[in-house]
Amino acid sequence: MGTTLDGQAIFDEQGLTISVGCWNRVAVERAVAGLDGTMSIDLGARSRPVRQSGVLRAASRSAMHTRINAISGFIDGRTHTLKTTDKQTYGNLRVDSFNQIDERPAGPGIIVEYEIVYTQLGG
Numbered sequence: 001m002g003t004t005l006d007g008q009a010i011f012d013e014q015g016l017t018i019s020v021g022c023w024n025r026v027a028v029e030r031a032v033a034g035l036d037g038t039m040s041i042d043l044g045a046r047s048r049p050v051r052q053s054g055v056l057r058a059a060s061r062s063a064m065h066t067r068i069n070a071i072s073g074f075i076d077g078r079t080h081t082l083k084t085t086d087k088q089t090y091g092n093l094r095v096d097s098f099n100q101i102d103e104r105p106a107g108p109g110i111i112v113e114y115e116i117v118y119t120q121l122g123g
Helices: 061-072
Strands: 017-020 024-031 038-058 079-083 089-106 109-121
Touching (some): 038 061, 038 089, 061 109
Antiparallel strands (some): 017 038, 024 038, 038 109, 079 089, 089 109
């Protein structure tokens, strides 16, 4: 089984890479009367960036637009789950952007290099 987003196999595996950033931590710092310095309250991990890049292939421009529209439909503010071929699961992902880097003819069809930027919420 290939890489899926909410169970939908909408990506090609060739050239697909996923890079995961570090969790961002949030803290509140307050001055307290009678204490020298500040008090820091750790509010925990909040989010981390996840980037996916790869290549999409389609037999025609029309078929490519259908694929791109299917992926762009996930930019809806909701959270989704990305599962990879190497059994990694990334839950609570908000799809922030889908960027087409390059589009060109290839053999009998067309290919598009892309990057998807996710934010993984929670910690």
